[in-house]
Amino acid sequence: MNNYSMITDIAYLNSNIRTIDEIKKLFHDGLFNDNLKWDDFKLSNELTGLMDAINSRKKYYMSKLSLAVYNIMENGPGKNIQKEDEIYLFSGFTEIETISKIGNMFVEDNYSINPAIFPNSVHHISLCYYTILKNITNYCAAVTDGLNTNSSFINFIKYRSKLKSNFIIIAGEENSQFFNNEIKNVLNIVPSYVSYKIVPGSDRGFEYKGEYPSLDDLTNSDFFKDSKNVFADKMTFFELKNKNIKVFSEYPIVKDNPCGIAFRLALPFCLELKGSISVIDKTDDKYHLFEVMI
Amino acid sequence: MRNVFITGHSVISSLGVDVEESINSLETNKDTKYIPDKSNIFHKPYFPVNFNFDDKSDMTLCAKIALKLLSLTEDQWLKLSPLPVFMATSTGGIKETEIVYTKNFNKGIKFDLAGRHYFYDVIPEIKKRYDDKLTGFMTFSTACSSAGHSLMHAFNFIKNGIINKALILAFDALSITTLYGFDSLKLVSENGTMPLTVERDGLSLGEGGAIMILESDPSVDPIAEVKGVFSNSDGYHITSPHPDGKMQIECIKKTLNIAGIYLEDIDYINAHGTGTQTNDEIEMNVIKSIFNHKPSVSSLKGFIGHTVGSSALIELVLCIEMLKKGRIYQPLNIKTVLDEELIPEKTINKTAKYFLKNSFGFGGNNVSIVVKNLF
Numbered sequence: 001m002n003n004y005s006m007i008t009d010i011a012y013l014n015s016n017i018r019t020i021d022e023i024k025k026l027f028h029d030g031l032f033n034d035n036l037k038w039d040d041f042k043l044s045n046e047l048t049g050l051m052d053a054i055n056s057r058k059k060y061y062m063s064k065l066s067l068a069v070y071n072i073m074e075n076g077p078g079k080n081i082q083k084e085d086e087i088y089l090f091s092g093f094t095e096i097e098t099i100s101k102i103g104n105m106f107v108e109d110n111y112s113i114n115p116a117i118f119p120n121s122v123h124h125i126s127l128c129y130y131t132i133l134k135n136i137t138n139y140c141a142a143v144t145d146g147l148n149t150n151s152s153f154i155n156f157i158k159y160r161s162k163l164k165s166n167f168i169i170i171a172g173e174e175n176s177q178f179f180n181n182e183i184k185n186v187l188n189i190v191p192s193y194v195s196y197k198i199v200p201g202s203d204r205g206f207e208y209k210g211e212y213p214s215l216d217d218l219t220n221s222d223f224f225k226d227s228k229n230v231f232a233d234k235m236t237f238f239e240l241k242n243k244n245i246k247v248f249s250e251y252p253i254v255k256d257n258p259c260g261i262a263f264r265l266a267l268p269f270c271l272e273l274k275g276s277i278s279v280i281d282k283t284d285d286k287y288h289l290f291e292v293m294i
Numbered sequence: 295m296r297n298v299f300i301t302g303h304s305v306i307s308s309l310g311v312d313v314e315e316s317i318n319s320l321e322t323n324k325d326t327k328y329i330p331d332k333s334n335i336f337h338k339p340y341f342p343v344n345f346n347f348d349d350k351s352d353m354t355l356c357a358k359i360a361l362k363l364l365s366l367t368e369d370q371w372l373k374l375s376p377l378p379v380f381m382a383t384s385t386g387g388i389k390e391t392e393i394v395y396t397k398n399f400n401k402g403i404k405f406d407l408a409g410r411h412y413f414y415d416v417i418p419e420i421k422k423r424y425d426d427k428l429t430g431f432m433t434f435s436t437a438c439s440s441a442g443h444s445l446m447h448a449f450n451f452i453k454n455g456i457i458n459k460a461l462i463l464a465f466d467a468l469s470i471t472t473l474y475g476f477d478s479l480k481l482v483s484e485n486g487t488m489p490l491t492v493e494r495d496g497l498s499l500g501e502g503g504a505i506m507i508l509e510s511d512p513s514v515d516p517i518a519e520v521k522g523v524f525s526n527s528d529g530y531h532i533t534s535p536h537p538d539g540k541m542q543i544e545c546i547k548k549t550l551n552i553a554g555i556y557l558e559d560i561d562y563i564n565a566h567g568t569g570t571q572t573n574d575e576i577e578m579n580v581i582k583s584i585f586n587h588k589p590s591v592s593s594l595k596g597f598i599g600h601t602v603g604s605s606a607l608i609e610l611v612l613c614i615e616m617l618k619k620g621r622i623y624q625p626l627n628i629k630t631v632l633d634e635e636l637i638p639e640k641t642i643n644k645t646a647k648y649f650l651k652n653s654f655g656f657g658g659n660n661v662s663i664v665v666k667n668l669f
Contacts, residue, residue: 093408094435099388102471103395111335111474118475119532119656122384123435128657131529137541139525140659141443145433146414152432155378160447162456181394183404 004205005161007269011076014192015044032248065174069126077197086139086167092149092258094123097176158208171262187256211286228275299516302370307502307598308341341500341599354387355467363505378430382440382464384603389469440603442653442661446523464604465503487569489593493629500599504607522553528658539580545660553664561646567593606653
């Protein structure tokens with residue numbers, strides 16, 4: 001039964017990572033399973049050189065998110081994109097810096113908006129720039145749910161991976177001065193991105209196994225018990241560590257960005273880990289389990 | 295493949311709250327356009343929702359619209375719960391963030407921005423009221439075509455037997471960002487939008503929302519059936535459609551192909567019809583290039599404005615209801631229509647078994663929908 005979905009053409013991008021080999025080195029250096037290393041692994045708020053790959057004056061109008069999306073597609077699934085591949089951007093806050101700039105324009109320029117900036121405020125504009133620069137007509141959509149975006153990703157993937165057509169995932173956030181005024185959910189949002197192609201109907205890959213009301217229920221499941229490796233969100237990482245279960249987390253390369261599951265799900269594939277792997281996400285007080293067999 | 299039936303819906307716009315008030319407003323040609331006076335922060339006409347939501351609450355307007363839509367259709371969808379919810383918005387609750395920026399940022403005051411910015415309080419507010427009756431939220435945001443995407447994914451998942459029911463929920467609120475933003479692009483009408491007319495001079499923005507219940511095994515007599523939905527990209531320009539409209543043509547044709555119907559089966563087309571020079575010209579050229587049998591064509595944006603991310607769903611619900619009444623509404627003061635053979639010059643009596651709905655967003659994001667009416 002080909003119920004699995006394969007993940008291919010993976011790319012990661014942040015201030016410290018531009019290649020898969022860099023991810024592999026960090027993994028072998030213990031970054032993903034040693035939380036004592038996490039605070040020292042700092043990510044810069046600026047990604048340099050993103051315009052270099054773009055041979056068009058449009059690059060001067062593109063937001064940081066748009067530039068990052070272009071680059072990560074070029075380094076990842078964009079190399080092998082087909083006309084029928086749908087492209088989805090998952091981002092909690094998408095074009096937040098543009099919103100911040102517009103807000104400041106209201107205050108400083110008496111409600112005058114630069115017409116070159118306004119289109120950048122729509123949430124899928126980075127995908128539009130990509131299609132325009134690459135002269136392609138692929139289906140594009142952005143899914144954005146703020147702090148609930150992790151949940152949205154799971155909700156979408158568990159259905160979409162049952163359709164047989166391939167699709168591309170891009171996930172990430174741009175940093176913004178917007179977050180400096182946050183009082184309640186003080187988060188470390190960093191410019192960090194991932195992209196990959198998902199090929200449903202495969203004999204290997206990932207499959208969504210369902211949600212569990214408690215971590216004990218999940219860890220008592222047959223699949224979990226047979227897993228050679230476990231990947232989890234930050235909170236679940238510590239819960240499993242307290243149970244003396246060896247676990248990895250993508251947290252150091254994503255920090256508090258609200259779509260960590262998109263990064264986490266691709267890690268086993270990127271690292272070419274063999275055997276059965278559990279990928280867990282705690283969202284909405286439930287524990288979601290993805291089975292990965294590579 | 296399964297059928298995808300519409301078994302319930304409702305709508306909120308400047309026309310009113312729920313379908314009955316909305317159709318009454320159309321039938322009586324109620325002008326719901328608001329013309330601001332000089333003291334208003336924005337001077338060009340727009341279409342606000344005139345409904346007294348619970349003003350004591352500090353919820354965003356989008357959350358209030360969403361909860362109102364859910365309450366209007368509660369009797370229908372609660373019986374089907376739990377239900378996955380496919381949401382759509384474009385500008386969402388930016389208006390509340392604007393207030394924070396304009397009044398308080400310079401004073402260094404901090405706020406619950408991540409929780410309340412844009413529309414991010416909608417899901418928590420829905421969960422607070424409905425607990426686990428609604429699950430599986432995801433929100434598509436592709437500017438003006440947003441609701442089309444939500445419908446498309448629910449349609450595809452139901453059609454392919456992955457789920458058997460879904461709720462589509464779309465909403466958008468007016469904001470200074472969109473009012474001034476579209477105006478900065480010189481796309482806003484001076485005196486009120488006149489879509490698909492020679493005299494058109496731009497769009498007028500609106501706000502509101504819509505809700506739709508989809509089922510493959512209808513629990514009640516269905517109102518209509520979604521036959522096909524398709525989407526693609528122009529890959530051409532950030533704000534303007536391709537002058538040849540070639541990807542819009544492909545979008546419409548593929549939608550018809552998915553629906554399994556002939557061109558001649560389409561009796562009515564509800565255009566995206568924003569009232570801008572470029573959109574309306576290209577869209578009419580696209581329609582005329584495909585359909586030789588002269589189906590009726592109109593736009594509802596002259597009545598409710600451009601409700602941005604929620605427009606596809608609001609207009610879909612209104613289309614179903616107006617065709618159920620056997621009418622195609624046109625504004626009383628409509629000017630010279632772009633094509634007398636296709637576009638009615640006044641409100642007419644018309645029934646339509648199949649109709650097409652177009653929705654074209656920024657960046658050339660195209661969605662087309664074919665619906666079969668079952669009344």
